[in-house]
Structures are given as structure tokens and as C-alpha cells.
Amino acid sequence: MSPNPVDSTPRVWTATELRRLPPEERDAILEAAAALAEKEYKTDVALTAFEAFGEGDLHVNSSDTESR
Secondary structure: OOEOOOOOOEOOOOHHHHHHOOHHHHHHHHHHHHHHHHHHHHHOHHHOOOOOOOOOOOOOOOOOOOOO
């Protein structure tokens, strides 16, 4: 991620800005962001200590689903 010229915080890119970049530059920015996110996900339990779906969220085992 490119630092802002004013301070040393990482730049926050919008999707539109990223799409306008050459693929090599965009890939480098996304790779750096993924590396930062990987470290956070490995060290911050709050980011991964949940279930994606609760028992009532999936209709696979529901008795009221119609077959198609």
C-alpha cells in the first residue's frame, strides 16, 4: 500500500482507483493489503471467532423446503 505524502498511514484505495491502475501495480497493492490482513486474522481472534451460519440460516435441512 502506498503511503500518503502527508503522513505515513497506508493509503486507502477505492475500487475505482484500483481498476484504473495497470494490472501489475494493482496486484502489488492488493498483495500488500492481503499480507497485512493475513497477520491480523492470525493474531486477532475476534475476527475469526464466530460461525458464518447459524442453525436456522441454511435451508438444506429445513422441513418446509420444497423440492425443485
